[in-house]
Amino acid sequence: MTDDTKTIAFVVYPGMTPLDMVGPLTVLDGMASTAQEYRTVVVGETKDAVTTDNPLRLVPTHTYDEVPSPYALLVPGGAAPTLKALADEKLVGYLRSAGANAELVTSVCTGSLLLGEAGLLKGRKAATHWMFRELLGAFGAEPVAERWVEDGNVITAAGVSAGIDLALHLVERLVGAEIARTIQFVIEYDPEPPQGPLDWSKRPYGDLKPLLEHTLNEALADEPALRDRLLAHTGK
């Protein structure tokens, strides 16, 4: 590592969805093995293993304090634990300070809500998981229903698996299409969803507003001010 090293920091926190991070990490670490001015790190409040929303736990390589000024930031999402994390001052404070100076600020799924709480989405187009899209309005962002959306140096992806598409785009943006294509071959990313692409006419869960209200009420019972701020943005 030299002074010119460009550090891509993948942020972890309790209860997150690990695929949000592991997909992009695999792609961008592949880039770092070719374009050696880059390196990837996994950043947590401490170096203790963090829980996820499945039985797997993930071990950070660095603490927030050790990576104050990354070149790029990627924040994964999740369901209720990510809403709870909006009240995590250390996490949101790290995103605010690291994000203010980063060349690239990115998120997957509801990670964009965390960027929003850190003040990084004001007046920007942003994506998130489809179930939580309306909440983006609470942070002054303009919600868009895209696989990923680029607004200046802030690039946010849709839910969970969209992080892989986002990351391949980042590789293309940073080092070009040829390396991005090689990485796509290395991870054999040639998707064949057994039931085909999503057919939105078959979307589950019906009306999202009551579901979102229920989730906010459960997740943020101890944070009434935050809860009420978000409850004002649950759609029509």
Added chain:
Amino acid sequence: MTDDTKTIAFVVYPGMTPLDMVGPLTVLDGMASTAQEYRTVVVGETKDAVTTDNPLRLVPTHTYDEVPSPYALLVPGGAAPTLKALADEKLVGYLRSAGANAELVTSVCTGSLLLGEAGLLKGRKAATHWMFRELLGAFGAEPVAERWVEDGNVITAAGVSAGIDLALHLVERLVGAEIARTIQFVIEYDPEPPQGPLDWSKRPYGDLKPLLEHTLNEALADEPALRDRLLAHTGK
């Protein structure tokens, strides 16, 4: 957990590619949250964090000894470290014993080589990462170039990201298409690779035989018998 619990064991070992496991784990843990007779566990030789082929480390929930007879087994792959793992008697021994009694034996990427070394692929069709496909012949398997292939209770997937497709198929096989579709929505799996599907006419790395020989020579320098057995299956 009751006596009727069906345990799906995700095996971890040093140097593996984490996306191979985390994609399917996310899908199948989603199934377990709906179909509660299932549970997912992450199984390692010990409960210490294991390294991967990127900076992330993963923490097992159980040891091999604690999960001797899982309902289903999923083995992730990787590059050189997975070839080295073919000589890991504890890992291969666990796959042999757990795999012999499991209802479902599955792998992602070069995880199928580990199943092969455990004697579980004899006479079966099997998939693996495209760079390593010829090696399947060393284990008496019939290599196929499919996203995933089902041969009785053994289901093997192609490289890395193919595990997500495999896992959605498993959910459909185990609990039906409706739950599989809901999980596909939850992980918003509606892929949009920025450069489109893989165009195999643009495959990188040229002739695979010398590359595979080099990789085997490097990874298995300390295991000459195994190395030579595999070197006899590097294609034309």
